[in-house]
Amino acid sequence: MKKLNPEASPQEWFGNELRRMRKAEGLSAAALGRLVQVSDDMILAIEKGRYPSLRRDVAQRLDAFFDTGGLFDRAWPMAFGKRDADKKRPDADIRVPEGAERDVQKREGRILDGGQPFNRTGSPEPVDRRSFLQAGSLAALAPLSLAPVFTAELPLPHSISSKEISQVLTAATSISNMDNALGGGGMVRGMAARAMEWSAGLLQLQCPEHLRADLFASVSRLGMVVGASAFDAYHHDEATRTFHFAAECAEEAGNWHLRAKSYSFLARQAVWVxxxxxxxxxxxxxxxxxxxxxxxxxxxxxxxxxxxxxxxxxxxxxxxxxxxxxxxxxxxxxxxxxxxxxxxxxxxxxxxxxxxxxxxxxxxxxxxxxxxxxxxxxxxxHTDSFKRSRAISRTKLAALVMAKGDPRQAAAIGHDALDEVGKLTSRRAADDLRQLGHFAAKHPGIREASDLRERIAATVAV
Structure with missing residues (x-):
């Protein structure tokens, strides 16, 4: 580990303070990164004085997390302000293979009269077979008739008919239901990846002209829910590529509504990372x-x-x-x-x-x-069909009340959130719980806050 000299430069002073505070909290760089929504690479680079273009809002989030009273925000102009950090965003949080995302961003798409033929996305990772669909809540949310699609056992047809378009749309609805109820990780993500691989393959086949727009629209719709599943599981590169692919398909279909939804997902993911x-x-x-x-x-x-x-x-x-x-x-x-x-x-x-x-x-x-x-x-x-959204809103409400209001009231809300989050496979929901636990730690003399923090630690890995 590099030994910093806080007097060598404002950046090294900044990094030294960050490392000292992180270690005092007993956090790894990865854990701190999750809590303030940046990568562990960024945290370590800052601590080593080797991150020349830190955004000011990251410094402000560090202040909020460590309750410094604005220390990092005040130090930011000296350490990073002169380098005009906002003109260049580091790519530590979204590692896109060379050329992959840039090629997509250069194309305007058919709606805007600049479209080019799209490229099929890469093959997703393998998953287990149809036994996934036989267990628990998945059986209720995913029709067994779609098992071949979800397990990549269904061969591609020789040409496109309305049947394949219907299968893609049904798969999209099923994955969306599973994602909202269970979160995007685990089996849900694996099934989504296989469905995406099969559906993307349809775009390489002969398709009657009167079905072409519907085919592209159906694959765009599936791409959005598969991307959302990857986003929820923190597979950000995959999510970004899939959202762009969905936007491309929407452009090819001439569908403004799917295009808008694709860009909404991209916007939300970008804010998150x-x-x-x-x-x-x-x-x-x-x-x-x-x-x-x-x-x-x-x-x-x-x-x-x-x-x-x-x-x-x-x-x-x-x-x-x-x-x-x-x-x-x-x-x-x-x-x-x-x-x-x-x-x-x-x-x-x-x-x-x-x-x-x-x-x-x-x-x-x-x-x-x-x-x-x-x-x-x-x-x-929110109804039970949107348990993840309800759990995330409840957790954020608890964190807000814990930070700005009555810790005892916040603890009661937080326990209700834990009852739901513990049943999900959502990394976003888990990180929000860690953030709530951090705010609870600022009230060591209040038993309810301490009990909540202990339960959070037992539920999600810090």
Whole structure:
């Protein structure tokens, strides 16, 4: 381990303080990275004084996590400000193979009159066979008739018919149901990968012209739910490639609604992996020709903008984007929405906008009540079909109350969240629990907070 000289440079002083605080908390670099939503490579590079372009919002999140009173934020201009960090985003959190993502980003797609023939995605990793579908809740969520698709035992046909398009759409619905109820890891992700491999293969076959748009649209829809599953399991490179693939297919199909949803997923993932500027770009791409989108879709994309601005700590822009999202959602007419937008109901809207307001409350000291009220509405509104969303909203509400309100009330909320998260295979939900545990640790004299922290430690690995 490199021994730092805090007097050598502002960056080495910054890194030395970070390492000291991390070790005092007993955290590994990977654990700290998960809690502040950056990679372990980034944490170690900062600590070694070898990370020249740290974003200021990362420094602010470190302040919030360690409760430094703004130490890292005040040090940021000296250590990193002169290097104009915001002009260049490090790629430590999304490691895309050379050329893979760049090629996709250069293409505009058929809708925007710049399309080129797409390339089939790489083969996903192997999974176990149809025995997956015989067990527990999977049998209720995934029809046994689709077992050959989920286990890659179904050969590709000689040509495309409406039957294959129907199979792809049914697979997308089944995976979405499993992902929402169980999380995107484990068996769900394996089945999703196999279904994606089979469906992508369909695009290489002869297809009657009158079915071509429907085929591309069905594969785009599947790509979105498979990408969401990979995102939830923290396979970010795979998720990014699959979301881009879904957007390409939407472009080929001429489907503005699928295109908007694909860019919404890309925006949310970018915000999660600490690339909020990219998140804003994706959200704005999704809003191109917003007159062709439903009010619900516009609300979805404006809430993605709000989350990006919130992660950046931009109060005015965040509040304006939340207002735009609320305004659009007030005009929502579910009968006008495509089927896959049924999830974006009032509970989802409250949860999405609450995440943006949570960042403002924790990072820059804004009123926590705005986020708390929306999280509470989300928790009460989500049904059992959306257990993961309900668990995440409940956990974030508990963390907010633990950080800014009554720790005993927060502990009660946190125990309810644990009852649900412990049954999921969602790494996002687990990381939110770790964050809640960190805030609980700031109240060592309160038994309820200590008990919650112990239960979190027993449920998820720190």
């Amino acid at each position: 600490d690339a909020p500027d990219d998140g804003l770009t994706y959200a704005e791409k999704g809003l191109v020709r917003s007159d062709r989108l439903t009010a619900t879709e516009q609300a979805m994309l404006h809430s993605a903008r709000a989350r990006a601005f919130g992660k950046l700590g931009n109060v005015r822009e965040t509040m304006a984007a939340v207002g735009d999202a609320d305004s659009a959602f007030s005009r929502a007419c579910p009968s006008e929405d495509p089927p896959w937008m049924a999830y974006y109901d009032e509970a989802q809207h409250n949860g999405d906008t609450a995440h943006a307001l949570w960042d403002l409350a924790v990072l820059v000291g804004q009123d926590p009540g705005r986020a708390a009220r929306r999280f509470d509405a989300a928790v009460k509104g």
